[in-house]
Amino acid sequence: xxxFSKEEAKKxxxxxxxxxxxxxxxxxxxxxxxxxIRYARNSVSTAGENSDVTLVVQSNFGKKSGVATINEFxxxxxxxxVRRSEELAKLAPENPEFMDPLPQQTYxxxxxxxxxxxxxxxxxxxxxxxNSINPAIAKDVTSAGYLEDNYSFASxxxxxxxxxxxxxxGVNFTxxxxxxxxxxxxxxxxxxxxxxxxxxxxxxxxxIDKALQSRNAKAIEPGKYTVILxxxxxxxxxxxxxxxxxxxxxxxxxxxxxxxxGGSKIGExxxxxxxxIYTDPYNLDVPASPWSGDGQARKxxxxxxxxxxxxxxxxRYWASQKNVASVPFPGNAIMEGGNASLxxxxxxxxxxxxxxxxxxxxxxxxxxxxxxxxxxxATFFVENGKVKHPVKNFRFNESPVIMLNNVETLxxxxxxxxxxxxxGGASFLIPYMKLRDFTFTSLSDAx
Amino acid sequence: MKRRDFIQMAGMGAGALMLPVTSLxxxxxxxxxxxxxxxxxxxxxxxxxxxxxxxxxxATYADVRIGRYLNQFxxxxxxxxxxxxxxxxxxxxxxxxANGTWGFAATNEVTPxxxxxxxERAVAIAKANSKxxxxxxxxxxxxxxxxxxxxxxxxKNGFEVPVKDKADLLLNANAKAMEKGASFINxxxxxxxxxxxxxxxxxxxxxxxxxxxxPNFQVTMIDKxxxxxxxxxxxxxxxxxxxxxxxxxxxxxxxxxxGIILYNKSYDIVEDATMAAEQAKQLISAKSVEPGKYDxxxxxxxxxxxxxxxxxxxxxxxxxxxxxxNYAGTSFATLDKQQSGKFQYGSKAVNFVADKIQPGSLxxxxxxxxxxxxxxxxxxxxxxxxxxxxxxDQVHILGQGESHGCCYSQSWRDVQFQRMANVSLQPGKxxxxxxxxxxxVEKGIYIVKDGSFSIDQQRYNFQFGGVLFFEIKNGKIAGMxxxxxxxxxxxxxxxxxxxxxxxRDYRMNGAFNDGKGQPAQSNAVSHGSATARFNGVNVxxxxxxx
Numbered sequence: 001x002x003x004f005s006k007e008e009a010k011k012x013x014x015x016x017x018x019x020x021x022x023x024x025x026x027x028x029x030x031x032x033x034x035x036x037i038r039y040a041r042n043s044v045s046t047a048g049e050n051s052d053v054t055l056v057v058q059s060n061f062g063k064k065s066g067v068a069t070i071n072e073f074x075x076x077x078x079x080x081x082v083r084r085s086e087e088l089a090k091l092a093p094e095n096p097e098f099m100d101p102l103p104q105q106t107y108x109x110x111x112x113x114x115x116x117x118x119x120x121x122x123x124x125x126x127x128x129x130x131n132s133i134n135p136a137i138a139k140d141v142t143s144a145g146y147l148e149d150n151y152s153f154a155s156x157x158x159x160x161x162x163x164x165x166x167x168x169x170g171v172n173f174t175x176x177x178x179x180x181x182x183x184x185x186x187x188x189x190x191x192x193x194x195x196x197x198x199x200x201x202x203x204x205x206x207x208i209d210k211a212l213q214s215r216n217a218k219a220i221e222p223g224k225y226t227v228i229l230x231x232x233x234x235x236x237x238x239x240x241x242x243x244x245x246x247x248x249x250x251x252x253x254x255x256x257x258x259x260x261x262g263g264s265k266i267g268e269x270x271x272x273x274x275x276x277i278y279t280d281p282y283n284l285d286v287p288a289s290p291w292s293g294d295g296q297a298r299k300x301x302x303x304x305x306x307x308x309x310x311x312x313x314x315x316r317y318w319a320s321q322k323n324v325a326s327v328p329f330p331g332n333a334i335m336e337g338g339n340a341s342l343x344x345x346x347x348x349x350x351x352x353x354x355x356x357x358x359x360x361x362x363x364x365x366x367x368x369x370x371x372x373x374x375x376x377x378a379t380f381f382v383e384n385g386k387v388k389h390p391v392k393n394f395r396f397n398e399s400p401v402i403m404l405n406n407v408e409t410l411x412x413x414x415x416x417x418x419x420x421x422x423x424g425g426a427s428f429l430i431p432y433m434k435l436r437d438f439t440f441t442s443l444s445d446a447x
Numbered sequence: 448m449k450r451r452d453f454i455q456m457a458g459m460g461a462g463a464l465m466l467p468v469t470s471l472x473x474x475x476x477x478x479x480x481x482x483x484x485x486x487x488x489x490x491x492x493x494x495x496x497x498x499x500x501x502x503x504x505x506a507t508y509a510d511v512r513i514g515r516y517l518n519q520f521x522x523x524x525x526x527x528x529x530x531x532x533x534x535x536x537x538x539x540x541x542x543x544x545a546n547g548t549w550g551f552a553a554t555n556e557v558t559p560x561x562x563x564x565x566x567e568r569a570v571a572i573a574k575a576n577s578k579x580x581x582x583x584x585x586x587x588x589x590x591x592x593x594x595x596x597x598x599x600x601x602x603k604n605g606f607e608v609p610v611k612d613k614a615d616l617l618l619n620a621n622a623k624a625m626e627k628g629a630s631f632i633n634x635x636x637x638x639x640x641x642x643x644x645x646x647x648x649x650x651x652x653x654x655x656x657x658x659x660x661x662p663n664f665q666v667t668m669i670d671k672x673x674x675x676x677x678x679x680x681x682x683x684x685x686x687x688x689x690x691x692x693x694x695x696x697x698x699x700x701x702x703x704x705x706g707i708i709l710y711n712k713s714y715d716i717v718e719d720a721t722m723a724a725e726q727a728k729q730l731i732s733a734k735s736v737e738p739g740k741y742d743x744x745x746x747x748x749x750x751x752x753x754x755x756x757x758x759x760x761x762x763x764x765x766x767x768x769x770x771x772x773n774y775a776g777t778s779f780a781t782l783d784k785q786q787s788g789k790f791q792y793g794s795k796a797v798n799f800v801a802d803k804i805q806p807g808s809l810x811x812x813x814x815x816x817x818x819x820x821x822x823x824x825x826x827x828x829x830x831x832x833x834x835x836x837x838x839x840d841q842v843h844i845l846g847q848g849e850s851h852g853c854c855y856s857q858s859w860r861d862v863q864f865q866r867m868a869n870v871s872l873q874p875g876k877x878x879x880x881x882x883x884x885x886x887x888v889e890k891g892i893y894i895v896k897d898g899s900f901s902i903d904q905q906r907y908n909f910q911f912g913g914v915l916f917f918e919i920k921n922g923k924i925a926g927m928x929x930x931x932x933x934x935x936x937x938x939x940x941x942x943x944x945x946x947x948x949x950x951r952d953y954r955m956n957g958a959f960n961d962g963k964g965q966p967a968q969s970n971a972v973s974h975g976s977a978t979a980r981f982n983g984v985n986v987x988x989x990x991x992x993x
Contacts, residue, residue: 048862069473070473093614122575142772144772148966260672360901373901374901397987
């Protein structure tokens with residue numbers, strides 16, 4: 001069992017701190033129990049479980065740091081890892097950006113743990129896969145899917161008296177359904193901290209329907225189109241933009257938020273005033289750890305408020321240089337939406353493209369946040385309020401900043417975890433959105 | 448290439464140097480990286496525990512990998528050493544076939560008892576999963592090689608070079624770039640040593656010692672008046688070599704078109720950083736490209752990534768069969784196309800060879816991770832698709848009896864599976880230099896070094912950027928361009944290849960972080976080519992205003 005309770009973790013961390021002879025010492029103790037099942041060609045291909053606990057000790061003498069890790073927790077091992085980190089610190093070059101450890105912070109009550117997910121069994125995973133594979137076989141489509149779950153804890157303590165602990169759980173499910181004639185493909189993703197909210201049969205049905213509806217897509221000319229983006233399509237672009245809102249890069253002149261002549265665009269309006277994006281670790285749909293990796297307390301905070309840059313992220317060193325409060329990196333982001341359903345957005349569209357998801361999104365120009373990528377797994381032409389027919393996939397070249405200037409309607413929000421969710425990525429609450437003038441630059445034959 | 452296991456270096460923007468997250472590895476001292484580890488006799492004894500346990504529990508086949516994976520990173524920016532990290536990961540992975548089904552388990556308890564338990568777990572998993580198995584595993588025959596060893600033929604072990612020397616080299620390169628007016632520079636030295644012991648019930652006991660080296664940097668130039676910033680990354684390659692790659696020998700320097708200096712089998716990081724600062728400055732004032740059709744002249748440090756995405760990946764058999772459908776995707780290069788013997792993947796000038804033996808390449812090993820002796824084989828011959836990349840349990844699908852030897856696992860704790868070999872475009876037979884090639888182009892662009900990249904899930908439609916772009920007008924270089932990306936379709940693109948320079952211009956580049964699988968695994972792979980020409984390719988302008 002790789003999970004230590006708050007009391008068990010605290011006891012180990014206190015022992016480690018007691019061994020320290022350095023000017024400062026910071027210790028992280030983290031553990032994970034994970035499991036997964038993968039299937040393809042309507043058959044399970046791999047399944048596995050993993051478990052790991054690691055103790056990381058950072059010792060400092062002045063501005064010199066040394067780090068050592070270990071995964072054994074007897075007294076001798078704990079002392080050894082402290083001594084090793086101290087030896088490495090003495091040999092290290094000075095890091096002028098080193099910051100003293102933080103004193104105790106105040107954290108709210110975490111919402112990230114659900115017992116249902118912590119208790120997932122291999123039998124549950126096999127059944128979840130079967131609930132996806134069997135309806136695929138019944139509809140003459142081929143399924144390929146992946147379910148990954150995770151139960152983890154994170155804890156830290158330092159010589160200034162800070163102690164932080166959090167437990168979290170998560171499950172992430174994706175499935176691709178391909179029609180057996182090879183002309184249609186559908187996909188769906190679901191993420192939750194609470195596995196009781198996951199129904200792989202319900203999700204798989206959506207992907208199967210999309211696979212069947214997207215068969216024999218027609219080619220239409222690339223160009224600028226009104227688009228209806230499902231939240232899974234826009235989430236990665238919005239994530240990329242938010243993660244690039246680092247204050248230091250902007251101040252240094254190498255960010256889309258750098259200003260001509262120097263300085264950053266904080267306080268400036270950069271997109272449609274209906275766009276508001278904030279972070280809140282205590283949001284029940286996308287809960288995040290109440291503290292960031294270095295022990296700073298996370299709180300509810302606007303990032304974009306009515307189209308204006310409200311906050312950028314300052315690490316502790318850069319904040320000290322600029323005489324501002326540090327702003328830790330967020331664990332989630334919530335984009336405000338409206339009441340419109342997907343059907344409402346389609347009904348109100350004269351001519352447009354409905355996108356299930358984008359794929360292989362890569363940066364083209366960091367100056368403008370320009371990205372390229374492709375539509376994938378069911379793209380449709382919408383005309384006079386109705387879905388008319390599937391269309392061939394497009395390549396796009398577009399910036400989320402430009403995209404969010406071209407808002408027509410924001411709809412209901414859906415949770416999307418980018419990069420696999422548990423352990424791998426961050427959680428987002430993103431609305432369905434209808435946008436004008438989205439730039440598709442070429443056609444793809446891929447299904 | 449994958450992104451998931453890579454984080455951006457602190458304080459750098461999108462497209463910056465990527466640093467792998469080495470979770471699951473312990474951080475150790477630089478001296479610990481030089482400790483010898485277990486000797487071969489100890490490893491054989493431990494391996495036999497796995498093989499005997501597997502057989503006595505009913506497995507019909509078993510292999511065991513005892514792996515010690517060492518990494519070192521030295522990371523700097525301008526005049527500061529930001530981080531020095533040494534990591535070690537040590538453990539055992541056991542793979543078995545029972546009831547015709549694969550089972551795998553891994554442990555970091557490298558003791559007879561730990562290995563016995565892991566093996567029992569692997570057999571139990573195989574038996575449990577056999578309920579879902581539709582067709583039993585069919586393994587291509589492979590002989591046992593007895594007790595053998597293989598080592599990357601390095602001249603200088605990078606781990607033996609003092610960390611201070613590496614940091615000083617990077618700081619020296621940084622200083623030269625800053626002297627030339629760079630606004631910022633981030634640089635990194637990344638060393639890998641895989642000490643892998645493989646044994647199987649076929650009678651192989653294979654001890655391998657594999658080294659890789661990757662120096663890299665990114666220079667940023669900022670023009671405050673216009674608010675523009677441009678970056679120029681290093682012209683280095685990740686290599687299957689030791690620290691001798693940093694020797695920067697005169698014979699390995701190439702005077703390229705447009706006044707640039709390129710590198711072959713060794714690299715001069717200080718000289719390159721100096722040039723990078725000058726070129727990043729030129730990029731700010733370069734002409735923005737006029738979109739349209741151009742003849743492209745693609746230099747090997749750029750070409751490798753186009754080969755990787757549009758040839759390497761679509762010719763992986765597991766993708767073709769649908770095993771990667773939910774993640775990386777499938778492939779347009781379906782079995783019927785290969786079986787027809789007539790599918791024109793490219794023009795007659797196009798020959799692709801897959802390879803696991805080329806000296807200095809990232810893919811070179813003596814034996815793959817299922818004990819198959821490595822080799823070279825043709826993928827595309829005179830433009831026609833002839834073969835794929837496949838391993839022991841796949842080649843029967845192609846009607847072949849011998850594995851291609853491209854099975855790999857990123858560590859002891861992950862199960863091995865089919866990974867990309869080095870896939871390289873063969874040089875042209877006629878004598879031709881890049882300058883001669885350019886002299887024949889009326890309206891074209893010469894592109895150096897890989898940049899932005901994206902390709903669809905069946906590998907038809909792609910878009911590639913680059914680092915440096917030179918306009919070619921009436922056979923001559925006519926200055927630098929910016930905002931360039933080209934879009935094409937794989938088959939159309941390779942059929943527009945009209946010339947490949949000769950072997951004097953052949954060079955390799957590659958990646959440490961080719962990604963595949965769920966959970967995702969990384970693979971290191973090189974791609975060689977000489978400079979090649981493609982006629983009438985669609986170029987777009989990527990400049991935008993916010």
